[in-house]
Amino acid sequence: MRRELGMFFALVLMCAGLWSSNHDFLNQSNIMNSTRQIAMLGIYAVGVGFVIITGGIDLSIGSVIGLTGVLIAKISSHAVGCMGYSIWIGIGVAMGVAMLIGLAQGLLITRLKLQPFIVTLGGMLLIRGISQTVVEGGTLSIGGIPFAKLADSGLLEWRGDPLLPYPVLIFLVVIILATYVLHFTVFGRYVYAIGGSRDAADYSGINVKRIEATTYVISAGLGGIAGICYASYTGQMSQQVGIGFELPAIAAVVLGGCSLRGGEGTVLGIVIGSAMMKVIDNGIIMFQLKVGSRTLRLDTNWTFIIIGAVILIAVVLDQVVHIVQGKRRTRRAGEVVAARQRGFEITPT
Amino acid sequence: MRDIVKRFPGVVALGGVSLHLNRGEVLALMGENGAGKSTLMKVLGGAYLPDDGQIFVDGNPVALNSIKDAKRLGIALIHQELMLAPNLSIAGNIFLGNEKFCWGPLKKLDRGAMNNIARKLLARVGLNLSPSTSVSTLTAGQMQMVEIAKALSASARIIIMDEPTSSLTAGESRQLFQIIRQLKTEGIGIIYISHRMEEVLDLADRITVLRDGKYVGDIEAAGATHDRIVSMMVGREFTHRFPEKSPTPSTEEVLIVRDLLVPGSPFGVSFSARRGEVLGFAGLVGAGRTELMQVIFGVTPALGGSMSLLSQPFVARHTRDAIRRGVYLAPEDRKRHGLVLPMTVAQNTSLPDVSHYASGGRLDRKREDYIAEQQVIRLRIKTPGIHQKVVNLSGGNQQKVVLGKWLAMQPKILILDEPTRGIDVGAKAEIYRQVAELAATGITILMVSSDMEEIIGMSDRVVVMHERAIKGVLLRNELSQERIASLMTGRKIA
Structure with missing residues (x-):
């Protein structure tokens, strides 16, 4: 929990700094927009978190998000070239396909002992290609169906904006469910045990393959839900939606305290990590410094430099703490051995 | 080597061991598991720095601070697990770290020169293969020859072989012995570590025996017999007190293993374990005890044979099958397999x-x-x-x-694989007490141990394994270090 607390303070500090530089950071529309962005990232980052905690990786998630939106547009939109079925059929088919993709990848990884990196890299490209084929290289509009308003509408209308947009509501449900599953169920315990030591989990009679494969289904499933949100948010689907989405999710998961070695991390950490990623994004636009009559702003070309630097600083700090703790542990173990050896010399055997 | 001392945290691995090797001599180094053979050879090979003692080569004191130093002095160590890069060719392996290259800033590899020298070396070790053959396609015996060729390429005068025949067939072994005899005539001294008594008696000129990190003695091969060597290897004094064990009254056979075929082993093994019994499994490292336990626990499925547990058929394809039936394993490598750290x-x-x-x-x-x-x-x-x-x-x-x-x-069968390895004396005593108590409540315990003292002190019966086969089952009243050591070095029951 200490790491989550540290990240939380860093986040609060960042927000306070941004607010003091530009009071618009905390105005209603920016907050609404930011939380919606955080929610949409967070939904699938939690899914990726499940995979990462078992010691795997899911690179295909961005493509799953894209394909979900494309399928919904193709099946349910009334635009030219689309089928115009009910939105529920579109969502059902898209979610089913997403979860099947997760299952297929999970089975390839566990049954054929393939490396998660390469399987999901292949999946990423293959699924991207399917999306492109479905949209035939162009764009499909989702306009004209009530679904298009999902991302913008929500509960508790106030001053023309919902206080609780639907993506945020979905995110809250995902957080609660994921927290329950990961921290309070046997399944969650197994996820951590596999990440901590696959061999020991196997020697304890755990069905390692099934649990691992399930995490890929969870990841792809949450990717599908995120895909629904993004589809309604963008309003029109092309093969461009979802490209590169896996990386902010992995960054959020790692910032939130999960180790890519597996076995570590919490849902709360992933939520904080997702918030951090999007606040940095938003902060680069909002940040300003008033020097006399001039207002200095950050060049948006710096976005990637700043995000990259933040991630590197976070992992470096984390590793330094890790090394220091490890050294302390070895020293303590050494003292125990030394004490025992002294004991040997005193007691005659 | 004179008075070599090597300490590790918590143990003294070598307590003043001396050893000498003459030109053109085959010296066999013998001792039980943990006697310090490998440690001593690693000191000689430059892999470990001794804490005390001196090493002389040709009468001159030398300092072996690294493997490089040892190589320069013509000392080559061939490990039991061969250290070859399978993705490289034979010549690439022979010259690894010592490549010939053309003159120039890029140090282009001179494959032609390396292949030529390699070809000559291969002929010397009787290997009729092209130097460009990939090592991954070779048999274990051929790899051994490549290792020897590699040693020769560094003009080695002392070659140390650690259990060279452990993965060789009988034919390959014979070929190896021929090469060793030939090397001998060329004046190369060979230190030969082996657990196989026949080989040692056949090959060695002299035998040095170690026990518990100490030098026990030398015997000329001419006067050596199996029994004499075994009695030098054992004869340790017991330092632990073991809990009193009630003689097991039960004769009910809880676990019966019939012709169980362990992957990698040529034939099946059979034994049975009784209710409330501590059944010890003695043997040298590599005798196949751990592999057998892993098959019983379902880590690796059996290739044949059958087991029955409490008169019901027992098949363990996964660990969860064994666990469901109350058969549990405390593995040898507890940090990796036993615990999620x-x-x-x-x-x-x-x-x-x-x-x-x-x-x-x-x-x-x-x-x-x-x-x-x-x-x-x-x-x-x-x-x-x-x-x-x-x-x-x-x-x-x-x-x-x-x-x-x-x-x-609530275990029915508890398998303990090296339960006290790396554990201090106090914790050992407590584990012994627990094991005895568990057995008294009717739990059957299969205990694999390389600690002779522990095997004799704890077991009701002892299964002795050698080269993946069960060589004999000894009852508690017939247990002695000599008998066990004799069986586990491959001698048949007299």
Whole structure:
């Protein structure tokens, strides 16, 4: 929990700094927009978190998000070239396909002992290609169906904006469910045990393959839900939606305290990590410094430099703490051995 | 080598060992597991720095600070697990780290020159293969020859071979012996480590015996017999006190193993274990004891044969099949297989059973904590609390956590693979006491151990294995170090 607390303070500090530089950071529309962005990232980052905690990786998630939106547009939109079925059929088919993709990848990884990196890299490209084929290289509009308003509408209308947009509501449900599953169920315990030591989990009679494969289904499933949100948010689907989405999710998961070695991390950490990623994004636009009559702003070309630097600083700090703790542990173990050896010399055997 | 001392944290591996080797001589180095043979050879090969003692080559004192130093002096160490890069060619391996290259800033590899020299070396070791053959396509015997060729390429005068025949066929071994004899005539001295008594008696000019990191003595091969060597290898004094064991009254056979075919072993093994019995498994490292236990526990499925547990057929394709039937394993490598190190004592204790006391998949933390507390008290696990991560515990306490997780699940058969390896004296005594108590309550215990003292002190019967076969089963009243050592070095029961 200490790491989550540290990240939380860093986040609060960042927000306070941004607010003091530009009071618009905390105005209603920016907050609404930011939380919606955080929610949409967070939904699938939690899914990726499940995979990462078992010691795997899911690179295909961005493509799953894209394909979900494309399928919904193709099946349910009334635009030219689309089928115009009910939105529920579109969502059902898209979610089913997403979860099947997760299952297929999970089975390839566990049954054929393939490396998660390469399987999901292949999946990423293959699924991207399917999306492109479905949209035939162009764009499909989702306009004209009530679904298009999902991302913008929500509960508790106030001053023309919902206080609780639907993506945020979905995110809250995902957080609660994921927290329950990961921290309070046997399944969650197994996820951590596999990440901590696959061999020991196997020697304890755990069905390692099934649990691992399930995490890929969870990841792809949450990717599908995120895909629904993004589809309604963008309003029109092309093969461009979802490209590169896996990386902010992995960054959020790692910032939130999960180790890519597996076995570590919490849902709360992933939520904080997702918030951090999007606040940095938003902060680069909002940040300003008033020097006399001039207002200095950050060049948006710096976005990637700043995000990259933040991630590197976070992992470096984390590793330094890790090394220091490890050294302390070895020293303590050494003292125990030394004490025992002294004991040997005193007691005659 | 004179008075070599090597200490490791917690143990003295070598306590003043001396050894000499003459030109053109085959010296066999013998001793039980942990006698210090490999450590001594690693000191000679430059892999370990001795804490004390001196090494002389050709009468001159030398300092072997690195493997490079040893190589320069013509000392080559051939490890038991061959150290070849399988993706490179034979010539590439022979010259690894010592490549010939063309003159120039890029140091282009001179494959032609290397292949030529390699071809000559291969002829010397009787290997009729092209130097460009990939090592991954060779047999174990051919790889051994490549290792010798590599040693020769560095103009070695002393070649150390650690268990060279352990993975060779009889034919390959004979070929190896021929090469060794030929090297001898070329004036190369050979130190030969082996557990196979016949080989040693056949090949060696002289035999040096080590025991518990100490030099015991030398025998000329001419006057050596199997029995004499064994009596020098054993003859250790017992330092542990073992708990009193009640003689097992039960003759009920709980586990019967028939012709069980362990992967990698040429034939099946059969034995049976009785209720409330401690059945010891003695043997040298590599005798196939761990592999047998892994098959019984379902880590690796058997290739044939059958088992029965309490008169019911017992098939373990996965570990969960064995666990469901009450057959548990405390593995040899407890840090890797026995525990999830970053998890807590409580979480490790509950791991195999946690799904059974969960309602609807929800963890019952109270019950988990309660069971962990019970095991901590019962096994006297020294930990600041049940929510301590096991990575922070000492080896003895980690082993107790492994035992605790199985004891919480009412074992029928408990397999202990090297239960006290790397554990201090106090924790050992407690584990012995626990094992004796468990056996008294009717639990059958299969105990693999390389610690002779422990095997004799704890077992009701001892199964002795040698080269993946059971060489004999000894009853408690016929247990002696000599008998066990004789069987585990491959001698048939007289």
